[in-house]
Amino acid sequence: MLLNKDRLHARMVELQLDAVVATTPENVTYMSGFWAMPQWIRRGPQAYVVWPSPGKGEPEIVTSTATLDLVADQQIWVERVRRYGAFHVDGHPDDAKDPVSQRLLELQEALNHSDALSALVAALTDAGLTRARIGIDEIGLMPGQIDMLKERLPDASLLPAAGLFRHVRAVKTDEEIARLSKVAQIAERSIAAALAVARKGASELDLARAFHAQTVQDDAFPVLGCIGFGERSALMNVQPSDRKLRQGDVIRFDVGGRCRHYRADIARIATFGEPSEEVLRCHRALLAGVERACELIRPGVRVADVFEAAVETVRREGIGHYRRNHVGHGIGIDGYDAPSLTATSDEIIETGMVLCIETPYYQLGRWGLQVEDMVVVQVDGVERLMATSGDLTVLSP
């Protein structure tokens, strides 16, 4: 299961919540396993998961009739499903013999609500939650919906809960770690595929095509594809262009796709020809910063201490004036999960967190360097999710 149920329930007790409602694509999938495509590819379509606290009822998915096939075809651990809106599919029990079609037929027979909000109100009402304290993931609703909900559930206390979901998602389950490990390694293979076409005159776009081709070959979807050469490697969000590879160029990758809904975000550096002394020194310093952070990270450590140690290491090892807002962040079904590794954070590292540890450094007009690894926090320290090291790769022109 993706959901860290114990952590969710503990937080609900702490906040005295009788139920929570997931509304964003990430939280709906996280809570139920249900990937509601329309809300993932556009803003507007609504799907929810209502999750009462233990003993206060059964969890329930609320989604449009037009998405019930995805409910039927996916591995979902929430059994109750409530639908809204019309969608026409012909179906007869004599034809619908396979389990997915059978389940879809069954789902289509349920009572149909007029719209998403009415279905949500009905779900909360049927669960006896009209006077309850309910945490609502406020980010996925459309403007005005929260007020409509308050009007239709006047005796309930509706509290914003995006922060709760972010807190719960910060500590990953085994299934999540397996998915993150897989997608991290897909990103590494995709970098290797891109470097395989890095020859004189190849463009950033040539490398990007090779990168994404490997990503889709491995059943992942392209998301982040910053690939830059030379002076363009210093552009933090560099989008591949027709800039051609030249001897002496730094090549910076800050990349990662999505596989089974989970994200990768890693960075690697290559040079086309021997690197300058300065590039070597700076890269070594940045790598040392990541290594130092990884040495330090274990359950109970303050995130702010990790930040300080990483930045101090980079400064000592070669970039005296190094400055960063953060040296990493959680990653999961969202590309930026908690915690954020900043100087001012009061968060504490916990077992099961999956983190991107990164020390980018940009010299405008010259080059950008970056090491970014994905790691999982174990009881006694970090375990890398990577198959490759952050060492600089030197390509022969």
Added chain:
Amino acid sequence: MLLNKDRLHARMVELQLDAVVATTPENVTYMSGFWAMPQWIRRGPQAYVVWPSPGKGEPEIVTSTATLDLVADQQIWVERVRRYGAFHVDGHPDDAKDPVSQRLLELQEALNHSDALSALVAALTDAGLTRARIGIDEIGLMPGQIDMLKERLPDASLLPAAGLFRHVRAVKTDEEIARLSKVAQIAERSIAAALAVARKGASELDLARAFHAQTVQDDAFPVLGCIGFGERSALMNVQPSDRKLRQGDVIRFDVGGRCRHYRADIARIATFGEPSEEVLRCHRALLAGVERACELIRPGVRVADVFEAAVETVRREGIGHYRRNHVGHGIGIDGYDAPSLTATSDEIIETGMVLCIETPYYQLGRWGLQVEDMVVVQVDGVERLMATSGDLTVLSP
């Protein structure tokens, strides 16, 4: 330019607006050319475009310091840029010699606001809009931000404007039509690439990999990839599985990527071996429905009449009980632009609209059939953006 400036200004006059503010990723890119990656790949990061009515000031982009490289590197027609938040990039004029680095250096020297909303308030204030009627694209803001904005601009009238942007985007500019035409044909080539690997024992996933590989080869990003065999072709949002291709299977594609931010959404049907009489008849009826809609569509025609004609045609030509909520929709930088081709719409077809015309039909447990073409409305009728017809493709096992 992507923006249909005349249509925007006409609507602003009609609604007596002194300015509009774009907030969603789609509308920010549409209004300025600026693709603010973080808001495209996650929910939360904020970028805006403030667009005063003609004579009332200059348009302005509001975005985070961490995205200024994208401003510098993209073809953007809004010159003013206001930034917020810290991001560290080393830069010296002696090094930043290329135009992109130079521009980034210049952008980084501008006054830095503490957060997105403060920057937006400052932009509106500096434009003399504190007592103005301002249309705000309410969907891209985070919960609570609209109330904060009202508090900080107590004399302004802030009106929801997502509908205005949807209205303006419905009639495409030449640049948009060129992009939509390109991405439609990428989808067609990707279907051809998928069919090239359709042999006995190939899986839906095998076809999906070939499909997406072609899409990324053509510099597009995978978005919609519904590819189903046999009974799975009847699942409306079918996600590719390891289901193997068998003789007699229908293969349904409902697919399309994103290229230069513009979306494709097309559908095609193949059969693996000779189709049954019933499949042939139903497919012919669905194709006739699309053809009839295309014959009828021209400027001034009621969308509801197109709906009725398409459904009636499908019924007359072979599926007597055919039912649909819509027979198509606009497409552009969003996958569902206006208009929606429904029975109850009061919208009128206009020159320059780009539409997906579709007549899907699903028989649960048996097969799903669908024809979906992308067309642009010209003065005297529709022009197809497709290189292929909606005819059924018969593959020899």
